[in-house]
Every structure is written in C-alpha cells, then in structure tokens.
Amino acid sequence: MALTFPRWLAVAIVACGMIWFALFQHPPEPDRPEPNDDALLARSSNRGSPALVAEGRLAQANDRLRLLELRDSVGRVGDSRQDARFNVVIDAALSNGLREVLERSITRQWVALKIQASQNRPPATIAVIVDTSRAPHGLPRIRRYAAGTPIEIFLPSEATRGRCIAIAHLTSAPQAGAPYSEIIVRNITSPETINALLSPCAFLAAFGEPGPAIAQWVHDDRWSRARLAGWDKPPTPWKAIVGSGGGNARRAAWFSLSNDPSWQIRSFIAPEGIACLAGETGVCQHILLDVRSSAIDSAWRRSVVASAGTGISLFYLANRPTPLGPANGWVVSEMVRTLGPQRFQQFWQSTLPVPYAFKSAAGEDLDTWARDWDRRMYGAASVGPVLSAVGLGTGSFVLAIGVLIAIAVERRRRVA
Amino acid sequence: MSRLVRVVVVVSVVAMSFGNATSAAAQSAAEYTHRVDSLARLWRAATATVVKTDASRPNAPSADSLRIGMIIVRTDSEHVDLARAAAARLSPRIERAYGHFAERLTRHQFVLRAKGGTHAATEVQTGLTDSTGAMGQRSSDYANEVSLAATWQRMVEEVMTDAAGPDVRSWIGAIIPSDPPTKTTWSDARIALILAASAGARDCVGGDIIRCEQVLGLVHVDDPAFTFFDASQRFTMIVGFAHILRRADPAQFDRCTVARNQATCDSLAHAIPTDAVNAPIPPLVRQSLVRFALATGGDGAFDRYAAATSPKARLEAASQLPADSLVRRWRDTIMGAQKGSTAVDLETAVSSLAWAALCVACAVRSSRWR
Secondary structure, eight states: OOOOOOOHHHHHHHHHHHHHHHOOOOOOOOOOOOOOOHHHHHHTTTTTTTHHHHHHHHHHHHHHHHHHHHHHHHHHHHHHSSSSTTEEOTTTTSHHHHHHHHHHHHHHHHHHHTOOOOOOSSOOEEEEEEEOOOOOOGGGOOOOOEEEEEEEEEOOOOTTTTOOEEEESSSSSOOTTSHHHHHHHHHHHHHHHHHHTTTTTHHHHHOOOOOOHHHHHHTTTTTGGOOOTTTTTTOOOHHHHHHHHHHHHHHHHHTTTGHHHHHHHTTBBOOOHHHHHOOOOOHHHHHHHHHOOOTHHHHHHEEEEEEESGGGGGGGGGOOTTTTEEEGHHHHHHHHHHHHHHHHHHHTTTTHHHHHHHHHSSOOHHHHHHHHHHHHOOOOOOOOOOOOOOHHHHHHHHHHHHHHHHHHHHHHHHOO | HHHHHHHHHHHHHHHHHHHHHHHHHOSSHHHHHHHHHHHHHHHHHHHHOOOOGGGGSSSSOHHHHHEETEEEEOOOOGHHHHHHHHHHHHHHHHHHHHHHGGGGGGGSEEEEOOOGGGGGEEEEEEEOOOOTOEEEEEEESSSSSHHHHHHHHHHHHHHHHHHHOHHHHHHSSSSSSSOOOOOOHHHHHHHHHHOSSSSSHHHHHOOOOOHHHHHSSSSOOOOOOOHHHHHHHHHHHHHHHHHHHHHHHHHHHHHHSOOOOOHHHHHHTTTTOGGGGGOOSHHHHHHHHHHHHHHHHHHHHHHHHHHSSSEEEHHHHHSSSSSHHHHHHHHHHHHHHOOOOOOOHHHHHHHHHHHHHHHHHHHTTTOOOO
C-alpha cells in the first residue's frame, strides 16, 4: 500500500491521538485507603518479637493514660479557680520567676485576643507542667514525638466537663547551670509556644464550635493551619529571609543556582506553594484545603489535638519546605484578623462547605484571599524561564564587546 | 506446643487486642486504665514466651561455612571458592589493622548467596550477621574476589568502629578505615582543614596547637558557637536556622538579621543547642588524626585505642604520646603533605592563551566577503 499524502496525514493524526491519549488520559487513581492504627504501627514496631510489639502498644497506651490523668488533674484545678472561664496553671516545680513570666505572657496574649467571656463558649485552662515520670504505673512509656515542646489540647467534652484544656509538658524543670536550661526557658516562653498553647482553645472560646465542614477541615488538618492563636496583630512577613535563602545563600558563590532568589524560596516553600505565589488559579485554595481525612488513631484525635511549641529537637531535623511555608500555623488567625471577628464567626459557624462559607462571609473567594496572604508572607514568585539581572548584564556586556570588535575589524577591511 | 504454634498464638492474641483497642473510643482515664491493664497482661505473657522466630531472619544461613583468620563465612556450595578467595585477600589486612581486636569479628558471620534473577551469573548478595543472627549491611556485589573483598572490608570497618565504643563514631563522625594512611590521606586532611568554615580551624592551620585540640574535640568547650566561630560565621549559622529561630520569635530574629543588632545576634546564637552548632571541622580531619595516632602507635595500637574511654585518652593510648605532642606531629604531617598546587601553572596558561589567540586570529582574519 503506497504511502500517499492522505495516508500519511491519517497516520500522523492517529499517532498524535495515541500520544495525547497516553499522556493525558489516565484512569482515575484508585483510592488508597489509609492504613489503620495496627498497620501504621506494623511499620515501626511490628518488626520485632511479639513481646516488643506488645511493649510498643502498651507504652503508647500508658503514655496516654498518663496524659489523661494530667488532664483530669489540671481540669480539677481549673474548676476550683475563681475565674473559671479562663485560667492558667503552672507547675510549682518551675521557678517563681519562670512561673510569673509564663502566667503573664499567656494571660497577656489571651487578653490581646479580646475574647468575650460567654456562658455558651467553652472555658479554657492553659497549663505548663513538668512531667518527669519515665515509667508511670511501673510500666513502659513512649512519649509522643512532637518536633518541638509537646502540647496536648483536650477539646471540650464530657470527660473535660466542657472545658478546653491545653497542656505543655516539660520532661524536667530547667535548673540553673543544667545543660540547655536557658534554651528550655527561652523555648517555653517564646511567642510561638505561647500562641500554640492558646490555640485551639482561644478559637473555641472566641467563636464557639465550628460548623460541620469547618470542623472536619480543622480536624483532618490536625489544626496545623490554626496552630497559633494570634489575630491581635499581623504576623511579620518572611519575605526578607525567604529571599536570602537562609544560610545556604551566604555560603554559595554569587553566580551559583542557590543564590538565585527564584531558587532560594524553594528552601522554604514546596512547589505547589510556588505555583500559588506565581498566580496559578485554584492552587492556593487547593493547598489550603488539601488535607486528607485519616482513620488512623481517629478515636484519640477526635478529642485530643497534638500540637507543639518551640523545641530543641527541631535543631536536629532537616528543614523540609511545605506548600504554605513556615507561616503555615498563622493562616486561620490571619483569617480572623483580615475578616474581622464578626465575619470570621459567620465563616467559622457556617454550615456550608469551606470555600462557599468563606466566600459568603468574606465576599471574596478563598483562592484570592489565600494568594494575597501567601504573597504578604513570602512575596510574589515567578515560574518558568527568567533571565536574571546578572545574566542580562553579562550577556549585554559580551554582546557589546563583540559588536565593538566587529566594527573595528570591519573598518580595517578593504574590499579589493 | 511447638514453637511455631506458640508464636502464632501470641501474635494473634496481641493483634486481636490491638484491634479492640483501636476501635474503642475510650478517652477517660478509667477506660485507659483498663486498656493498659489488658495490654500489660499480654505484654507480660509475650515477654515470658520470648521466641526467636527463624522465619523473621531474612536469610537462614546455608549449611556450608568456612573460616579464614577472623573471617567466618556462611555460604552455599556454589560460592565457596569465591568466599574463600575474598576472605583470604581480606584477612591479612584486617589482622594488620586491628590486631587482637579483630577477634571481635568472630561474633559476626559474612553471608554470601546467589542473587537470582537475570544477573545471577555475575552478581551475588552478601551481608553480615550480628550476634543475634540478624543480617545487616546487605548489598549486592559483583561475583569476583576483588570486589567482594572491598565490600567486606567496608563492612568490617563499620563493625570495628562501633565495637571500639559507642562514642567513637559520634566523635569522629565517620568510620575508622582499615587501610594504612597514605600521603593522599594527609593531603586531603590538610585541604579539609584549610577549607573548614570556622575561625578555630583557621587558627589551627596557623599553628595554634591549643586551638587544634579544641576543634578536634580533645578538650571540652562550653560554648562552641563563640569559641570556634566569629561574628560573621555565627550570623550565617543563625540565618541557617531561620526556620526555627524566626518562627520562635520573629521580632527578635529580625532585630538580628535586619537591624543587625549584635547583642540580639549573640543572644540568638545562644539559643542554638551546643551539639547542634555546626562542627568546626569536617569528619575527615578527625578521622585523619585517629589514623595518624594508630599509625604512630604501631603494634597493638587499635587494642589500646579501643580499651581507653575518652577521645583524648584513646588517642594518647593508641599513639603512646601525650595529646599535645600527637596533635603537633599530626598537624606538621598534614600541613607538610602538599600534593602540589592546584593553581593553573605557566605551561597551561601559555598553552590556553595560545589556543585562544589562534581561534581569535582565525576568526578575525577570515576570508573577505565575496
């Protein structure tokens, strides 16, 4: 069969169609069910003998029993206080000076949030305790790894008598002269730790229970976008530090890739976040709402939020960029600040899905708001090929030299 | 009840209890007390029935085994000759490097077996079992004695470094190689020391032996950020930890990095735990000092090194020299070991320029337009 032009055309069209189909038409990915708690533990602790497996589970349950005992103890202290709507409980094992600083910082931030006391809202108890027990009840214990100073927030429930209880726990009381005691004091009193201690109790005390879709969102997200309660003032932007690329930029040669501002930001922001900053439609809303529902440990997580303040352990971990960057924990606080308490409450208690609830309350869509927030924090970013100023300057210089040489040569030429 | 049946019973009971525990929505102390009691009973039962499961061992060693020197190999009959040749090649090196301490190696067994699959003829799988029989350091290798001996040598170095003491690897930041040091070892250490981004290392290069002892970690330093690094280097370190320090207190961080307030920067430098402060020298430098001490000490050096307790005592025991003398000799050795300049020499420069000039001449004197 001769390959005539119409046949070539037909073959080309079919081939293009096949390529298009192969590249862009994928069957929908089957849902991958989240492994349950046992499967999760199998990855880490089921590799040993049955005794080790049992010990791992026992140690986790024993740690949680200890936390519940601490919760009940702190809750009783809270109930007994005169001002039962909000109170601060600081362990007597801490020095008087540190206790005063903590109590003052926590109370000051709570007052700054202008939370109106109301009988309809859950009361809050914020506690900082020293828990030195390594083997409570004479049994092994595995403490939760928190990547920072661990904070457990027990959401209001029947077991807490409707109270929201946040507990930051130290494994030892900082003593003068002891290793890292100054750093521990600095970490437990840092603005980040204070703000983390107050959330989510401050959100619940100020705005009540969230609507069902919002509640599902913050629960699935483990309250990470609402980790910090600080809507009293705008968070300071990261533009300057993100633009400098952290410590790497100063070590790198001026012409290296890691000194390129469009590359430096990638040390802090994951690619989806860059796409958001660059203005890709829908991406900002997607990364804000992209939280996976998980069945792992769901019973515990339904009533206990695992959070963290500033901690030493972070210094030993590599910094991993995330889509929302290091200001991730401020997102919901910024919603409160930019929308104002009334409109935020309308959003918070809405029965609509999150994007619709936001648009209804804020008057702008969530994607636009998230992009504005992202750019306030990190500055705009560009994607795609960009000629740097240094590259443009060097190229122009070389071009000019070439033109000058060509002109000089041309002037000396004589055509016979 | 057979061993296997016991294992199955214990695992099933534990697994069933996990399932129940997971599904329960108990968040009260009373309910958790009940759960902890149940799990504690199971744990005690499981602990009482400690069963070593052969099934959990990834590679049950085959029947054939051989021993050459301190090297014990378990392999199948197909690879006996290869194992023997590799072991014979490696054994003298190990005994020379580690002396009597090499006997520790008999607590481990090399495993060599066919890899299977499409590369079965040319590749093998190997690993090293520990005293419990669990195999670690698994790797695939070419089925020849040179390659296999090199792989086993790396495994031995890992094992011997850890056997010398838990602090050894953490202090050096690397393993102790078994090969005798060469001029390249000292030259590489010299370059690493010169290029180290710390003021302390620079002082050591300049001949300050006390500073050398500090950066080598032979004397305790309370405040490494201020002892080893100058203000500019500390600033770089602070900016490198921006994701922690700025999140903790943005106002304070910006006072240091934007307003350049030195007191605030010093305060932030103190917020970095001392063991998270960057090392003033790379591991290669400390590794070279250990190798120098072992080479200086001669016979039994590694035995003495392993028997001592602190990094300084280990080095003094191995070399049989006081630490300051050892460090002085080591520094003189590495600073005197130049492999030659890496700068462009005259011949290369002239040659490059000549070629460049030729290209320019050809381009400029091209044929006229016709």
